[in-house]
Amino acid sequence: MQPGYQIHFHGFCDASVKAMAAALYLATNHNGNITSHIIASKTKVAPLHSVIGQPALQTHYTSGDELVVIDLLDRFSHLGKLLRTTAYILRCKKAHQRFRSHTHICTGEMDIALNHHIKAEQAKYFAAEVKQLKKAQPISTSSKLIALSPFISSTADNILRVGGRLHNARVTEPQRHPIILPKDSTLARLLIWQVHQDTLHDGIQIMLHTIRHKYWILQARILVKQCIHSCAICRRHKHIMLKQRMATLPKARVIPSPPFARSGLDYCGPFNIRIGSMAKRNVRKAYVAIFVCMVTKAVHIELAENLTSEAFINAYTRFVNRRGPCNHLYSDNGTTFIGADRLMAADLQAWHNEYSQQQLAN
Numbered sequence: 001m002q003p004g005y006q007i008h009f010h011g012f013c014d015a016s017v018k019a020m021a022a023a024l025y026l027a028t029n030h031n032g033n034i035t036s037h038i039i040a041s042k043t044k045v046a047p048l049h050s051v052i053g054q055p056a057l058q059t060h061y062t063s064g065d066e067l068v069v070i071d072l073l074d075r076f077s078h079l080g081k082l083l084r085t086t087a088y089i090l091r092c093k094k095a096h097q098r099f100r101s102h103t104h105i106c107t108g109e110m111d112i113a114l115n116h117h118i119k120a121e122q123a124k125y126f127a128a129e130v131k132q133l134k135k136a137q138p139i140s141t142s143s144k145l146i147a148l149s150p151f152i153s154s155t156a157d158n159i160l161r162v163g164g165r166l167h168n169a170r171v172t173e174p175q176r177h178p179i180i181l182p183k184d185s186t187l188a189r190l191l192i193w194q195v196h197q198d199t200l201h202d203g204i205q206i207m208l209h210t211i212r213h214k215y216w217i218l219q220a221r222i223l224v225k226q227c228i229h230s231c232a233i234c235r236r237h238k239h240i241m242l243k244q245r246m247a248t249l250p251k252a253r254v255i256p257s258p259p260f261a262r263s264g265l266d267y268c269g270p271f272n273i274r275i276g277s278m279a280k281r282n283v284r285k286a287y288v289a290i291f292v293c294m295v296t297k298a299v300h301i302e303l304a305e306n307l308t309s310e311a312f313i314n315a316y317t318r319f320v321n322r323r324g325p326c327n328h329l330y331s332d333n334g335t336t337f338i339g340a341d342r343l344m345a346a347d348l349q350a351w352h353n354e355y356s357q358q359q360l361a362n
């Protein structure tokens with residue numbers, strides 16, 4: 001490059017809801033003789049899904065000038081992408097020139113970008129409060145933030161934080177004085193979505209807990225609910241299996257009656273039981289008859305030596321002797337019960353015949 005030349009780069013870009021375009025010019029000034037050349041230009045039609053409700057993005061800078069960025073926030077649906085893009089743009093600022101030699105964006109730059117957006121959102125939604133606090137005046141009593149006793153730390157990062165009464169609490173500094181964000185803020189929405197992914201699509205409580213480590217978002221619970229509701233993954237996992245509708249309960253279970261007057265019966269087992277003294281170790285199989293009262297759900301348990309009808313009749317006799325007469329007994333029609341029923345019916349018939357004979361004889 002010959003001496004006496006002044007070189008300027010001029011970058012222009014503009015975007016609307018339909019398309020965006022950018023152009024970069026090189027301008028040289030040699031003793032008042034100015035020439036300019038186009039170096040690169042780019043145009044792009046906006047993707048369909050982002051057409052609705054997107055305000056125009058306008059940036060314009062010339063080399064060495066202060067950067068103007070308007071509404072960058074609304075262009076992104078992912079916090080990480082927003083912060084990386086912001087960090088690249090902020091490198092154009094003189095204060096951040098030291099980062100230009102880095103090939104990648106570092107965490108320090110991401111933090112600076114995040115703080116940049118936090119301050120912008122606070123200035124947008126809490127303009128009055130920020131103005132009053134910067135002048136060291138008390139904020140107005142009608143402010144939404146009055147209960148949070150907010151303050152701005154001018155020595156640190158100029159961010160509006162919750163004052164509160166936790167100055168002496170043994171928690172981290174951001175937890176003690178979380179950053180205040182408005183409910184309608186796009187940044188709050190992006191942060192909540194990020195937390196939702198960081199907590200692996202967890203529920204409301206864990207998300208709120210995670211957010212409050214660093215931020216105090218107004219009406220955060222509503223935003224968290226909206227986030228979970230709009231998440232396709234969560235919706236898929238929340239889907240409840242269809243259940244069979246239960247039928248009306250039978251009369252036996254809803255009409256009041258004495259305990260065990262209407263009972264259900266089933267066997268369970270086999271169980272190994274030991275007969276005689278501990279020393280003998282004579283182990284054999286046995287079953288357990290379970291009588292359940294249909295009304296009170298009380299349970300009576302009897303031992304049945306085996307699956308024969310006789311063993312059941314013994315168990316049933318002990319049950320009736322202990323609990324009183326049973327008017328209705330419901331079972332699963334197992335072979336044992338049918339056999340027992342047949343035996344008892346025959347016994348009843350025999351007794352009836354004998355009784356009739358006796359009556360006739362008398």
Ligand SMILES: [Zn+2]
Pocket residue numbers: 196201228231232233234235
């Ligand atoms: Zn989810």
